Amino acid sequence: MKKLLIIAAAILLCIAAIPSKAAAQPSVSARNAVLMDMDSGRVLASKSAHERRPIASITKIMTALLAIESGRMKEKVKISEEAVMVEGSSLYLEKGETLTLEELVYGLMLRSGNDSAIAISQFIGGSTPEFVAMMNKKAKQIGMKNTVFMNPHGLDDPQHQSTAYDMALLTAKAMDNLEFEKIVGTASYKTKSRPLRVWENKHRLVREGGRITGGKTGFTKRSGRTLVTTAKQNGLHLVTVTLDAPDDWRDHQALFDNGFISYRLVNVVEKEPFKVPGEHDFFYAKKMVRYPLTEEEKKIAYVRIVLDQKKDKSENSAELWIGDEKQMEVPIYRSKKQETSFFEKVKGVLD
Known part of the structure; x- marks a missing residue:
């Protein structure tokens, strides 16, 4: 008793x-948006945050996290023909060349290489389907109740969907990993393997620095612009996720401004x-x-x-x-x- x-x-x-029911609906261009405190999980602002939508390349947050958690980042990965042939954004890898898993993860998160995503999935999972099963198992563990992964890169598939809220949960989990935090907060990276490659982060806010600590971009015609950004100020660690957002850079800065001003x-x-x-x-x-x-x-x-x-x-x-x-x-x-x-x-x- x-x-x-x-x-x-x-x-x-x-x-x-438990996220507060009082979370405000922000005025943003995004169809779906969420601003979350990563330490507590409290939702500070949201807009249709639980609607399932295509998410494009922010999928790669899960791909990177599983790669890092494998503990094999210094091992060498041989690039397959399947990796080279995948469509969309690319690191322009060549069949038979080798890079470390660490280099592939940097290319995945900074340049959004779909070829890197396939190479990582084959190396960690043994095959891409097996790796996708790992992604969905991890999503369930994190509590991503409205997420189904069908591939490691985020190219359009009718069943490949998540929500702004679920992606915020994933990002909060991933940012607990210091190696992940370091990679997604990197503005540019130079490979040690040959040929030498220099990759600049596609995420404009990460390149600008300041309070921004990391993030990932995404786009397909079906999903529209998708974006994840993390920031730290006054002891608060916040994440913003937007889906189908024509003016996503401005959306994110406005959401962060409101969060850091309003909460202590x-x-x-x-x-x-x-x-x-x-x-x-x-x-x-x-x-x-x-x-x-x-x-x-x-x-x-x-x-x-x-x-x-x-x-x-x-x-x-x-x-x-x-x-x-x-x-x-x-x-x-x-x-x-x-x-x-x-x-x-x-x-x-x-x-």
Whole structure:
């Protein structure tokens, strides 16, 4: 049996969470758009973000992530005839030449090489169909509920579809990988293999730098312009995804401007043990929990502590609520260590 303790204070926090229903619909050229906080998963703005659509070359985010996670980036890959013959954007690879997997991933993400995508899929999966099965398995693990991959490059296929929201989930997962983050944030890259190739990133905002940390472009006649961009400012790590967006560069900058101006991170639960009124034990979270809120949301946000009366159990949690909407739930654990009281921590946040 559990008892409920409500700590009604204007505090906030963040950990993997339920997206707020209050996400604004932005005024953008895109048919589909989402602005998401990558650390918490909170959706800050959206427009038809769960509509399934063709996604073109932003597909390659999944292809790159699987390649990097294979741990084989320094191995050499021999280019097949099938890779050379694929249509669309190309690195102009030649049959029989060899490049490292790392070089192919750079070419994949900076120049959107479809030949690179096929070469990677054959090397990692043994065959392209087997690699596509890996892509769909990974999508399911990430929680991409409205995504089906049919190829590793994103060329049009009636069944090859995703959503702005699912692609934001994928990008947030991928950006947790430091090697992926480095590659997609690279403005230009020079191969070590011969012939020497120099690739400039097609993503204009990545080349411009500043708060932009990475991204991927995409286009087919069927999908229109698709774009993924990540940015970091004031401790916030945001991702924007647009599908079928004629003015996508402007859309992304406007969405980031709004997100960074409107939201701030606030600590609610930390790793250090804290005291809960009426309890002899102390409590702690396994990691610091933060959440992005607007100034108006801070006025109506509170944390609700739910404790299990059986002290040998660990089913305790801290819930973040904004008004009558539950945003997320974080497991908390009992500790005998004495530290700053919970209310002192809350006071420190509010001061």
